Amino acid sequence: MGLGAEANLGDSIVTTKLDQAINWARSYSMWPMAFGTACCGIEFMSVAAAKYDISRFGAEVVRFSPRQADLLIVAGTISYKQAPVLKKIWDQMCEPKWVISMGACASSGGFYDNYTTLQGIDEVIPVDEYVAGCPPRPEAVLDAIMRIQEKSFDESIIKERATNFKGILDA
């Protein structure tokens, strides 16, 4: 007995090709949700604007609703106050989903080693790709999107995604 689509298709159909077809389509039509809170968010605007043009990678449909997005780009400092909001956004996104942590702040707290700043969003949600820089240049963000595209080729509709992440807000 298979799961998902395979259950309906019977034993005689091989789904590997379907995976490939879906992954191919998915990787070139990422729908990012930009969680821009600070300076990195401004640089993300450049990524989207004419010169760097994120649409060359099929990822220009920037959503503001987590329900409609499969790629969360956290661009900016996340404070302890913001952390529950970020977690809620992440929880609302449907699988399969990915996270890019853009910039020093999102990745590690950056040079805000102080009482109010979360020392990296991976304390709260899982991260797939980190981008260095303060802020990263737009090219670096595009590079991370390409790495996510590569990763998305490992997905399969019959495999459950591993979700054993536990952050500080998962009591």
Add this chain to the structure above:
Amino acid sequence: MLKADMLIDASEIKSTISRLKNEEDYTLLLDVTAIDFSEYPDITPSRFAVIYILRTSNFKKHLTIKTYVDDNTLEVDSITDLFFAADWAEREVFDQYGVRFKGHPNLKRVLNHHQFVGHPLRKDYEITKGQICTETEDLMDEMIPLLKSKGYKETDLEDLMMLNVGPSHPASHGTIRNFVAMEGETITACVTEIGYLHRGFEKSCENHSYSQIIPYTDRLNYCSAMLNNIGYCKAVEDMLDVDITPRAKMIRIVIGELSRLTDHIVCNAANMVDLGGLTNFWYIFAPRDKAYDLFSKLTGARLTNSYTRVGGLEFDLYDGFEEDLEDVLKDVEKAIEDSLSLVEHNRIFHDRTQDVGVIKADFALDAGITGVNLRAAGVPFDLRKDAPYYGYENFDFDVVVGSHGDVYDRIMCRFEEMRQSMKIIRQAMKEMPDGEINVQHPAIFLPSKNDVYGNIEGLMNQFKLTFEGIKVPKGEFYSATEGGNGELGFHITSDGSGTPYKVKCRPPCYYSLGAYARIVEGNMLADAVVTMASMNFIAGEFDR
């Protein structure tokens, strides 16, 4: 010694400020802050002092007033009934220092989250002691009294729709939360919550030398980083009583105005996106990227430039700067024209922006609003004209004012200010003096490598400056420049060492945002969105 202009007994603070306001024309409350003297080298009458900064109605003079707070009560009179601006200002002091203001209508935290315990800017609060926040607050504690003050009864509340807008909402740019009560499409009451991007600028300043703080200032208003660099360095230079070289001044004017240009571009572009006009965004963002290329050629960074140094600049202009600059300016001119051609005579644009989000001039002043938001309301206040620095008085440019204070005026004022900035830049490039960009001063600038390797004085100088930092004379000082959003001030307290005892930034859009709720009440929700975009709230600045 640098010190506050007036030292007043805490019991007289309210009457004094009231007198200053009514009789001596100090009608603008710029900022309120506190200082914790518990680790200060001098003995002070009590642990905390509260500082008030006021400005006259002709904007030419400012005044700092200091009062020591009784150690036992930790209480001073609130001045919220004298100035609207005092509301958030005093809340911040309470939040960060735990000083209470007697008579404040709603003295609760503003930057730190509601589960936070303690007051982080007290000297005994450890800088790295973070506190986890598990949930956001519901804000009903503010909403219900607000609705009651507007005449609603407990039974009416059911008929209103409570709506949460932000912090993660396309209109609020990720960090502003508005909680509104709606009657149909109309907002009857609004509560604004901030602090989502509070990242401890002021505490970090107390742990870094004066030069190390410059990168932190980039990240206040990150749309015009170099204007913050300039404002901060100018404050430190004023304390050191250092006059930077004529060339450094002129370069600061050029890059400062260019930063103002990019700041206004981002604001107007985002505003038009919120109005549904995406084409404008493409039009005016393209030359902005060109300006960023120029910045990265000059400073090494696109956005966070850290270009100024205490006493000068990091680099001189590069060969070919002038041509690159002219190229950028031409593109911006074209982009402004293109963009305006889409909206100037566009009926939809007019309907959506005219008479929307009106800020009345006297309310703006009461709320401490400065910059374009104030000028659009018809008040010609601009520090570049009223308290000129770096020779702005020698330039031929106009202060751009609006007539109605609505969204339309603010957009148009920004466009016109961009033109004026270009005018200043072109004049400055024409008059650009030759010479050094940095002051020659062993206590401020590192010696040349020849001296470091060649003689013992040079070596000692290098060591001392690197390890101890620039030593700033003891005292308290406030200095302001015209930032992208209005009066950007720095109030610095020094204990004579190489690390500031305290730095307080007077963030112009903190006060605009404090007034936002009162501005949108009675408007429709969709109008509140464009009103927000037109006021240019930059989270790095108001949350710090």
